[in-house]
Amino acid sequence: MTKLVLFLAANPNPITLTVTPETCADLAPRLTQIVRNGHTQPIPGPDGREYVVNFSNVVVAHFE
Template identity: 70%
Template sequence: MVAETRKRSLVLHLAANPNPISIRLSEETAADLAPRLIQVVRNGHTQAIPTEDGKEFVVNFSHVVAAHFA
């Protein structure tokens, strides 16, 4: 049986940038953010997102047009 690959890259499409930004997340961060992503984008929250390498990426979701995991 092949293990399912989890989607752990957060892909952000910004209003003023035609190129998407991809942020690699830890499994824990992806699991925490996934059920809240729609609400975070709708409300335009600014949130620090822990990255896979232990750093933080601050995102102002009011500038995000679309967001998804890949």
């Protein structure tokens, strides 16, 4: 599994979401644009749950 690591403006501790390789492949090319534009984006988790991330609060995001 791949991890999406999010650093929020108001929180010094990162938030880590586990995502499937397919989700990573889908989001990775667009991640810069999503963070830059502050989009709200649904992120599917590996267990079928869906996370909704408001990227307007994200300062840094990357995949591990």
